[in-house]
Amino acid sequence: MSDEVSVTRDIAAPAEQVWVMVADVTRMGEWSPESEGATWLGGATGAVPGARFRGANRNGKKQWNTLCTVVDADPGQRFAFRVTVGGLKVAQWAYALDPTPTGCRVTETWTDQRGQLVKSLGKPVSGVGDRAAHNRQTMERTLAQLAAAAESSAGSA
16 A cells, blocks of 8 residues: 655635646745756646656755656646656655635645655665655645745735
8 A cells, every 4th residue: 555645735825826836847946845846858848647847856965856747737726747767656746726715725645656666765865764754744845835935926916
């Protein structure tokens, strides 16, 4: 059975605006403490199912890249992508957005899809032994920083 971690936060900005922010993977480094951003691949320029991107990640002095494929891109509602390294499954990340009277509720979910080989390489590559606990902490920070950015731009719109 795979591990799954979800973190939810209310954001005082419209779901459509927040979706545009999370679906622009080139900006993920602005809110995620582990992601340094991403580059669209193969002519892709945005979030549509099947689009691929290379994610750049860092934890302290450890750096690694991932290959990601968008699996859901429903504007204002859901954005999700699969992560692989060297052709091996790593995870699926998803952002579900639900409108609220004051903006939206965002739920970020990480689903571990690693087999034993990839799990055994996790700590040497990323410096993280307990990936589920680590991701919960970084996801809370990600959503806090996403909220600050979204609420700041929603207030100035």
